Amino acid sequence: MTDLERWAALPDVPDLLPGEDRAFGAGLFVDLVPSSCWFTNVRSCVARRDWERLRRMITGRAGQRCEICGNREDRGSRRWLEAHERWAYDDRTRTQALRRLICLCTDCHTATHFGLAQLRGVGDRAMAHLRQVTGMSTADAEAHVEAAFELWHRRSAVTWTLDLTMLTSAGITLNPPPDADQRPAVAEENLRQQREF
Structure with missing residues (x-):
């Protein structure tokens, strides 16, 4: 029987994770992940079975919207429902802490990761969706993106400590992400492979 345990169903993840702030990071905005934090997203840091449990909970509590x-x-x-993390950055302790998991459609997720959208050649589409959803003028949207990139540059100069206690407190198993000094090279290789695909 012990050999079968790895296939046993795991309990559902609670709809509200311990310490999760469902109001944190409301609305659509450009939320660039510092390069020093690349590959520390939830999907790359949790076991595959736990990722599926989280994904089902996130889309389910959002009513599949x-x-x-x-x-x-x-x-x-080709519009999917995707999980996105909202992170809090503590400049004093240099901690990147997970505060919320949110269900986004592909269009909102692409606008949120605007820098990646530009690298993939869909920056115009991301900008149009950002403007449509937020009601921003072209000038306001461009200023918003510029401010997001300025913040990204500042945060990318820092090595952040990852705080995923919101997940571990819910019984989620973590996989260690690449070391901070390896993340830019891993990211570059990942983007190269995506371009070839």
């Missing part, structure tokens, strides 16, 4: 624009998944237009 994007928590920003309200869109549902639409396979025909």
Whole structure:
């Protein structure tokens, strides 16, 4: 029987994770992950079985809709529902702490990761979605993106300590991410492979 335990169903993840702030980071905004934090996202830091448990909980509690624009998944237009992390950065302790998991559609997620959208050649589409959802003018949206990149540059100069206690307190198993000094090289290789694909 012990050999079968690895296939046993795990309990559901609670709809509200310990310490999660469901109001943290409300709305659609450009939220660039510092380069020193690349590959510390939840999906790369948890075991595959736990990721599936989290993903099901996130989309389920959102009613199978994007928590920003309200869109549902639409396979025909290649719009999926995706999990996104909202992080708090403590400059004093240099800690990147997970504060919220949110369900986003592909369009809102692409706008949120605007820098990656530009690298993938879909920056115009991301900008149009950002403006449509937020009601920003072109000038306001461009100023918002510029401010997000300024913050990204400042935060990328710091090595952050990762705080995922919100997950470990819910019984989620963590996989260690790449060391901070290895993340930019891993990211560059990942982007190269995506371009070739």
